[in-house]
Amino acid sequence: MKIIDIICSEGRTGFYFDDQRAIKKGAKTDGFAYVGETETEGFTEIRQAGESISVMIILEDGQVAYGDCAAVQYSGAGGRDPLFLAKDFIPVIQEDIKPLLIGKDSKEFRNLAEMIDGLSIAGKNLHTAIRYGVTQALLDASAKARRKTMAEVIQEEYDINSELVRVPIFTQSGDDRYNNVDKMIIKGSDVLPHGLINHVETKLGKDGSKLLDYVKWLKNRISSMGTSDDYNPVLHIDVYGTIGIAFDNDLEKMVDYFLLLEEAAKPFKLRIEGPMDVEDRELQMKALKDLRFALREKGCQVELVADEWCNTFDDIKLFVDNEAADMVQIKTPDLGGINNIVEAIIYCKERGIGAYCGGTCNETERSAQICTNIAIACGADQCLAKPGMGVDEGYMIVFNEMNRVLTLANR
DSSP, rough: BBBEEEEEEEEEEEEEEEHHHHTTTTTTTTTTTSSSOHHHHHHSSSSSEEEEEEEEETTTTTTTEEEEEETTTTTTTTTTOOOOOOOHHHHIIIIIIIIHHTOBBBBBBBHHHHHHHHHETTTTTTTTHHHHHHHHHHHHHHHHTTSSSHHHHHHHTTTOOOOOOOOEEEEEOOOTTTHHHHHHHHOOOOOEOOOOOOOIIIIOOOTTHHHHHHHHHHHHHHHOOOOOOOOOOOEEEETTHHHHHHTTTOOHHHHHHHHHHHHHHHTTTTTOOOOOOSHHHHHHHHHHHHHHHHHHHHTTEEEEEEOTTTSSHHHHHHHHTTOOSSSSEEOGGGGGGGHHHHHHHHHHHHHHHHEEEEOHHHSSSHHHHHHHHHHHTTTTTEEESSSSSHHHHHHHHHHHHHHHHHHHHOO
16 A cells, blocks of 8 residues: 655644753743743743644555654753754655655555654754654554554564553643542552652652652542552652752662652552653663662662653663663653654563553644554553543543554454
8 A cells, every 4th residue: 555645734732842951940830831941942931832743644545644743741851852843843744754755555664664763864863753753654554554453563563472452551640639640540540640740849848758748648549539449550650850859869868768658658559750860861870770779678669760861762771771770661752763662662571671651741642542552562561641631631542542452453
């Protein structure tokens, strides 16, 4: 089934671009906006509307396949590509990518995805968001040509023989970390709440007390509101490096604090994402590894999740090979081509490290659906409910897509 045309449309994402450096430096909120000076190149405001590009592939039988280019909420931080604005990048797709794909056989997903992912223009790699969206559209095109689900195409292309089964869904609360937890409990979320603990004084506490109190509240709320006696969600909290800031990256103090968090969370399993951010890939890997081994020496079973500076497939391999985390967030837009998401999940699972098919609140419903297919196909350990921070919409999109795919595949 040949590709005969490619067209693009500007889109909005399910959240916003936020200048993480400015927020970490104490930018104040004004309603839903932030006020203050920007700190990251490309930002004109600390919080800006998220943008996307829908890439539509027209097949010779008239079918239309599509995927969405999108970038993470905290673009330009943690070693990531710069701010992604649709008007700047639609011409790149139309002028540089479209001519390469016209006339190609859409069934050849893996070969075409690897070609786009490895493409360079004027000596520079394509922005991760472009590679992300174009390869999504290529996967959808291959599925339409083969008359199969996208999950089945992935399994065929990568020789994955496991059964397609449901993957635990991780919901994120945003700043409304109390009311949104109630939504998560009512809907039976498998992993919760994310928490958005991205500021020491207001969210973690200078001595960590605010987060500790929050974990205690979480445990009690789940116990009192749980939808069934066997409801046993994993507590997964993203702290955006604030524990390292609060405790000056002192290993002993951090371990003592993790022991308190673990006790407060019992009987629920606790994961902490991004405990510190030391602003360098190798140093970040080593800091996480040292903390992980120190926790195990003290008998602490809190799991560490790598995120910052663990962006590309090569980054993921570095963290996994060094056993620097119990789980890696495969932050899907950061990897560029979705072929890298597949490879990353497989790599983690083969080496006994948890594979979290993540992403960002700042994506679209289409990228969420396609990532869900990949998570199912590869047997990820958890899958992010996205986009947005409102719980209901992201959970609905991922939950429904998961059940549709499993039902179709079983038929």
